[in-house]
Amino acid sequence: PRGFVQLVGAGPGAADLLTLRALRALGEADVIVHDRLVSEEVLDLARRDARRIFVGKKRALHCVPQEGINTLLVELAREGLRVVRLKGGDPFIFGRGGEEAQALAEAGIPFEVVPGVTAALGCAAQAGIPLTHRDAARMLTFVTGHTREGRLDLDFAALARPGQTLAIYMGLTTLPQLRDGLAREGFDPGTPAALIERGGSPRQRELRGTLTEIVARAPGWAGDGPVLLLLGEAVAHGALPARAEAAFA
Template sequence: MQTFPLFMSLQGRRVLVVGGTEAAARKVELLLSAGAQVTLIADTVVGEIAQLIDEARISWAGRAFYNEDLAGVSLVVVASDDESLQARVSLAAQSRCLPVNVVDRPKLSSFIMPAIVDRAPITIAISTGGAAPALARRLRAEIERAMPAAIGRLARFAEVFRAQVRRTLEQPRARRRFWDRVFEGRIGEMALAGDEIGARRELIRLLDGARTEAPTVGMVHLVGAGPGDPDLLTMKAHRLLQRADVVVYDRLVSTEVLAMTRRDAERIYVGKRRGNHSLPQDEINARLVALACAGKSVVRLKGGDPFVFGRGGEEIEALAHAGIAVEVVPGVTAALGCAASAGIPLTHRDHAQTCVFVTGHRKEGTLDLDWPMLARPRQTVVIYMGVEALPTIASQLVAHGLPASTPVALIENGTTDRERRVVGTLATIERQAMRIRLEGPTLCLVGEVVGLALAQSGGPQSAESKDSEFQFESRVGL
């Protein structure tokens, strides 16, 4: 975050606005709606500002700004076109540790006035950190269209029962589940529709039942996190991340996807770095069982898809043996996401009629794959976790019949802003990978389709080209 979002109470507090422009009028209207007592400093005023003064909604000092005007105020807004005045007021306010906003001058501001969706008591603020106010306004319009106009009524309804629910349900998890049932079910619909009497009756009945509910065993969801881009999460995966009590994740889950979890959810990292599994699989299984037995809703977040080299089958087996309910939520596997991001077709009518997924992860120091099958022509081979075994993979594919000039692509942190790509051949890729020092999750693609992507984009096509010509970083097109 470039700026930290806060909601500040201005009820009955003095706010100073400097400038008599139309922009000042818009800011004053917002401040008045928040209950502020506004004092305006401006030599002259126009339009709406003049009307606000005539209606005695704000006080006006028709003169220049003095530093003494800052005494006793809680907030300062500068809406003047005078650049020297903007700088002077900003410096004076910040020297007194007063929050100050200079309209359209983020570098002179200590806070940003966001675009606001007002559904009192619900307030949604959107900010681009001053980079693109027009975009913030567009986002506000989209949210306003999507949000029911009466959503504030639902918040006020819940406020009436908040203390009673807290007294009745001592555990935060129980309260959270209770309110989820209220907002997502019939009670919430009745409150939104204005049937407050009926909604109160149903809520009291639900609360009485929740008081005597026996503790239940939790559930585990094996959720595919996709290749890294949070926009590739399924809607169901996002919904479960927002509801989970605990999220168990490993290195293959991107920070962007992990950020989609509910803020107060417990996060448990279970390691699994390449060649250094900080937590053995048996212990991960046991941890999942223990969390569910404690009554928690658990999301086991796995990179890509849980059933594509993700050992999801082993975790389901352990959970089923312990009598724990489990659900699998598919994700976009790395092969599909990374290939699409790099513009590499996994199949092509003229070049690859078959696509094979294999793992390059060594077990007990060996890599036992069906090399003759993998070296067949007119197919694409996608190798997960293959960087460490790259020398073996390249040499074995060549030894079993693939030309040394066969194109190869390595895609690190695919689909994210940290994506890096290295494209070469079976003869050169090992040396190139050593030079680049790939550290993140990396996918290896072998086949004519890699060269096809190069040819279509005008990139290097010759297998004899220098290594440096094959290196493409930071999500540039192949």
């Protein structure tokens, strides 16, 4: 049989935020190639006898470099296997899914991409924070807080413009640099913000305040999970969801 690869978005963490298409892919896979951002709860939905290969990436501990992952996917497919490359969130948002797709296409391996709920959407839904708002934010910008030689490498002039919500996939340590970079471009540090840990998972936590307050309080608040910062006037238009557990029962 001919092998193939599905690049599958696992969503933000909770197993029931997987799409039906992703669930089917997991149920049919011979091998699952996954990284650290994929939760155990999601992995448990895979076919029982599917082989699991962990390739991923803890900061400062790149288990397998991207080129190695590309090669691995090609080789597994050439063995005739149904391969699921399972990625946190959506494969095409900060997940290097594009590079994997190109490598597969170049090698002549059939593949498809199954989109997923990206982390910011999972965070926002659970926290009741709209990402766009008629009056407050008609633009939504996703960016990663990656650093280059220890410095946060972002287009602060673009990010500081009004009328948008920023969703920043980042680490905690660069928060002060983010505040300073934005402030240099005239961004109001009193802008509403929410820092969200383990977003979209059952263990989501939120820290709310102005950007100034968040930067000050984050070090004492944060655990060891990935965080996401939502920033902009729309954050103040949130409404805390209240699951009426009695009603659901």
